[in-house]
Amino acid sequence: MTVATDRWIPSACSACYGTCSIRGHVVDGVLVKIEGNPDSAIGRGRLCGKGVSGIMTLYDPNRVNAPLRRTNPVKGIGVDPGWKEISWDEALDEIVERLRKVHAEDPRRLFLQRTTTNTSGRAPFFVFAAAFGTPNVWAAGGGLHCGNGAHLISGLYHASWSLVPDFKYCRYAIYFGASKGHGAGHVSCTNMQDAADARARDMRLVVVDPMCNFASAKASEWVPIRPGTDAAMALAMLDVIVNELGIWDAEYLAAKTNAPYLIGPDGCYVRDPASGKPLVWDLGRSRAVPYDDPEAKDLALEGDRDVGGIACRPAFACLRRHLRQFTPDWAESITTVSAATIRRIATEFATEARVGSTIVLDGKRLPYRPAAAIFFRGAQGHKNSVYNCYAIELLNQVVGAADVVGGALGFSPVSYGHPDTGHPWYEPTAGPDGLMVTGSWVARHLPYPISEPKVPTTMSLSELFPLGMFGPSMASRDQEDLWRRFDLPYRPEVMINYGANSLMSVGNSATVAETLERIPFIVSFDLTLTEFSEFADIVLPDTSYLESVDSRPDFPFIFNHPAGLGNWSWPIKQPVVAAGGQRRPSAEVLFEIAYRLGIGDGLNAAMNAHLKLQGEQRLDFDRTYTHADVCDRELKSLFGPERGLDWFKEHGVLSWPKRVEEVYWRAFLDVRVPVYWEFMVPLGEKAGAIARAHGLHWDDAYYEPMPRWMPCPSHDLRDASYDFYGFYFRDTLHTNSFTNENPWLDEAARMDAFSYTIAVNATTAKAKGLADGQLVWLESPAGRRVRGRLHLTEAIHPEGLGVGGCAGHWASTLPVARGKGVFFNELLEVDFDHSSPVNQNLDTCVKLRIVP
Amino acid sequence: MSVIAHDRLLTDLGATFRPQREWAEGPGLYLIAGHFLTGIGAGTWLFALLFDVVPGLVVAIAAVALGGLAHLKFLGRPARFWRMVRARHSWIARGFIGMNVFVAGAVLAALPRIAPGMPWTADGAAGRFFLAVSLVGMAILMVYKGNVYAASRGVPFWNSPVLPVLYIAYALRGGVAVLLVLFPFVATRASADFVALIELWTAVSAAVMVAFYLAVIRGAHVAARRSVAELVRGRLAPPFFLGTVGAGLVVPIVVGLAGLIYPLSLTILALVGALSLVGDFFAKLTIAKAGFYVPVVPAGMSTWYGSASWWRR
Amino acid sequence: MRYGMVIDLKRCVGCYGCQLSCKAEHATPPGVFYARVVKRESGTFPNTRLVFLPLLCFHCANPPCVDACPTGASHVRTGGVVDVDHDVCVGCRACMQACPYGARYYNRDPRPYFGDQGPTPYETARGSGGKRGVVMKCNFCLDRVQAGLDPACVANCPAHARTFGDLDDPDSEVARLIRLRGGTQLEAGLGTDPSVYYLPP
Ligand SMILES: Nc1nc2c(c(=O)[nH]1)N[C@H]1C(S)=C(S)[C@@H](COP(=O)(O)OP(=O)(O)OC[C@H]3O[C@@H](n4cnc5c(=O)[nH]c(N)nc54)[C@H](O)[C@@H]3O)O[C@H]1N2
Ligand SMILES: Nc1nc2c(c(=O)[nH]1)N[C@H]1C(S)=C(S)[C@@H](COP(=O)(O)OP(=O)(O)OC[C@H]3O[C@@H](n4cnc5c(=O)[nH]c(N)nc54)[C@H](O)[C@@H]3O)O[C@H]1N2
């Protein structure tokens, strides 16, 4: 008789990028339950519906179990690749041979793509790309849809990837297209707890959203807005606040922003001739001094000045004047939100911010600004992404509600480390012109300082757009045209994909398919065969999150660690069950490929740098390591030699208390953030010159130092027969296109009236003779169509068509997901015209008509 | 569960008004058949005794026995049927007992009428006792069904004291209908005209009961109103109007009225009887199918969600 | 002692965590949901509200399901927990028709979640599928409760919307919440006296 083994193994969920800490209950080698890990601050022992359902993803009989090679050279949507099982050796030999050639010729011809959904892919792919020498890395739909604008603005202002209201102290929060704490977003599950606490103590929540879905359902007020017009509403609110009410936090603006910097007639800073530093007007001494003059006490935010014959005024005065044009009446016609509502909400927000008040926490007197304006995917997912987020963020800035008690908090931008070791340690610092440089960041380049625009040599043209992260030309209709314009000296030869299903997550599938067909050799690490895998030449069976190890599932903390007071937690991910079939962890395989290629020294060096390995934990250049070795070293490097991988495997997580200085760091650090983007004009001029020289259409209106509202392509469409704005929202039950294959979640989604349908306003629909449950086509002006079932509801803007998630799979290898829900992205154009000329964000709203 | 049934269940669960399907669709049809057969069996027993139609007695027993088998066929776990006597507070248990009592009593009471030479006679003490037993069983069979439905607190459309009365009416008139069907084939002392009159009377009373029931139940609950709507203008309107109302009530009443003026042939009466039976079946089926569960919304949801004040908190 | 649950609709975010953690706890087959979440909307645009309403068996003090059950399979256990003895149930479904809260599920013909692809190792290990042809429902996780744990859906709820305890004890958290926040039973007019209370949104 065998003795039953019964263990609870601590690890981390990766059913979405929230990466909550879990415990897997394993009996006789079978995972029988996933629960939250109460020892960790990430999730605090509770999981969302997707998290507890991970078992069904782990044991999906449709998982890939062995390396596969295609036998059919023809690639296309719906074309059977003719998969044939091969051995790992065979697969790796072929991959290494291909890569060796590319590496010798031009390493940039390697194109790496990864999903955002499992964060554990980030570090291995990052170091691999660095070692190989390719800048062509992207997160597919992730970069285009969620990241570019929201992360840029959060980084510039909060040194963090994203923001939330300080749920513990905030009294009035406005969400512009975000469901943080309700259905989705970063740290989603933990935020659900904190947001519920905030509701319980009657924090007012105003949700500006075309649809009354997750956050709106819990809000004190839902403000339906026309998609893509958030900047107009935020600008009008700002106008009311600073010009009608005359409320602003002068102390904050003077000390923590560039509001006092003097702006000359050219729109640029007036600089100190000696030091080149921007000047401010010191009211005490009635003269201009460099912004960091220690003697300067009372910096002017207003008034016309004359500095050495240059007529100038503080940036804040420029901003106030600029805002006058954006009246609530003007905004009403754009947003459909009434002027009275805009005025009221602006007044409530500014009043509730309680400018001037303080609170004592842990013996320290801190500013208390219990109001916050939050944005995410909804507001930022447009061609006018940057201005939208910029305008919304200014709401926090004018009332000084940024990273102070009760205000808008970035996720954990300051960490002074574990008390024993002081690691991980990072904090924002003052960079050029005193503006903030983040202490920790996720993408390759920082939001600030802004690098010089250059003729691009990367596939995504990113050098031309230093404010963006990823551009659509990685998979756009006009990709070849753009590359030719800029004489891109190479074309992608090999692509390695980690999970991402770009065929569904980016835009219309035909466009993406075309770009993939042009890549001669594609390798994909996959859990299941997806629509993307159909284009791969070799598929490698990856271990799922429940079968892999990762020393940093929740790091960087700015991405995925709860904000606000509480505990720090550093959890790890470890296999709760042994890997099935011939599956191997992709990180291990990548390492093996690198060592076989002979770029191990580069890999090890990149790892040392990226993971900030210290002392004897640093990797030797001439040795080989497994990914697990590196994980062990990272943990020891951070938390001491006694706390390596084994310690963490047993304990799961290391926690320590957060300090007030870390959470409410703004008051403690001498850094400023820009309420006036002085760098924009020169940036636009330089980038525009390069773009124009290469025949690219350029619109300077996107490069102004202060935000305004720019229409999306959908707003400019004149054909009145397209009478709806289509947009998508995240369903709480599904993660993008991933979990549709999970039968527990699919079953629940089929019980939900919204998950798999097209939400349409009941009154509008009835006027058109459309019925609930009716099968219709949605048709875009470009002639793209998708089919779906209508759900008539009162909970959506009369002009809106809301589609849940990223569903509508068609791959026969995903039998559960196949045919469920609506493939919204099929309606999106992927090209330069439909993306932001500032950060290359793709526009995700589209004019549509319903064809029965 | 089949893929289709699973799909339908999920849609039902998401709907505001979830239709009752367990007792009407798929294997649920056996239950409807069981209810129909035991109902007309009980009615037939009564009228066959009254008019002394011996083959009617056999048909009555056969109908109830078949009905019993249909019930068993419906059960998810038929092999455990004998456990159904355990909880006698339940109408199903009572019905199960009634069915057994009826079959036992009726067989023993009928035997001497069918096959003389039994150790007991129909009129003797034993015979009378068996008859009494059969009548008790018959009464239970007539009464229990409506009560099973009426005890369904989850389905407001059924949850009414009118329903048992309606089902008794249907049982009675089902008995008459069976006799009408039998008349062309059997010798009887009863006058066809008289039976036709009874037919008319039971059909009218069933029609009145149906109308009364629908009128009353509409006001009982939103879900019941939804049920009535489903019957009179929804998905169930065709079977309801063609089967329950047309074949089951209008035709028998019209023909019955005509019979007051013109004498009716046995064949026509038999046809009317057959139509009545079809109508009875549809009555059971459509009433079962029209059941919707109580929609689960918070009590006083309107005060929570509907008021404007809730908005600006 | 009377076990009871309080669900705070103000805290609930409709995440389906209860529905799915219950499924994971009890390994219920497709189509069986001891816990589930329904969405309803009220009002007209723009004064619309989306309502998330988590449901489970209410363990009624006057359970019509028990009255309707001919076999005694549906019965009342300690603390007023209403449970089904799957060894006794004949699958007549009278209890389903009697329950006004849609808390019961008939396990017609259990199939594994991946259908013809066969049961997952999880489903095999947990013997999920249950007994064919019986009615299944929430049992307030009595095994967990008797082991001193909260029911699975309570322990997992990310919004801390669910509280479990003894309704008879005036000092219990459930009793306190009902008192302070005005807890209501669903369809109280039916006289079933549910042991699950909802707090207003
Ligand atoms: N319509 C619509 N489109 C969208 C979005 C939306 O909500 N709706 N969201 C957009 C955004 S913001 C994003 S970030 C993108 C996301 O787009 P993707 O990055 O494509 O992410 P998912 O759709 O979540 O798909 C994740 C894929 O990774 C695989 N995967 C998961 N874990 C692992 C693992 O451990 N190893 C390997 N090898 N593979 C794994 C899954 O099988 C799945 O195929 O989509 C964008 N596009
Ligand atoms: N459950 C779940 N959680 C997730 C994910 C998931 O797929 N599912 N994905 C993860 C990822 S990759 C990301 S990027 C985050 C995204 O998290 P969120 O930003 O919260 O994602 P969305 O739901 O796409 O967008 C938020 C809201 O924007 C609204 N919206 C759409 N267009 C507009 C507009 O023009 N203006 C305004 N004001 N609102 C608009 C939508 O209706 C929606 O309610 O969530 C992460 N967490």
Ligand code: SF4
């Ligand atoms: S929020 Fe994301 S990481 Fe957390 S439990 Fe849910 S799916 Fe898993």
Ligand code: SF4
């Ligand atoms: S788990 Fe909690 S928050 Fe989520 S739906 Fe259930 S009751 Fe609501």
Ligand code: SF4
């Ligand atoms: S909720 Fe339904 S199943 Fe539960 S005790 Fe009440 S009547 Fe019975």
Ligand code: SF4
């Ligand atoms: S289905 Fe089972 S539990 Fe329900 S009433 Fe019938 S015997 Fe009782």
Ligand code: SF4
């Ligand atoms: S109490 Fe237990 S059985 Fe009942 S719904 Fe909650 S988790 Fe499921």
Ligand SMILES: [Mo]
């Ligand atoms: Mo994303």
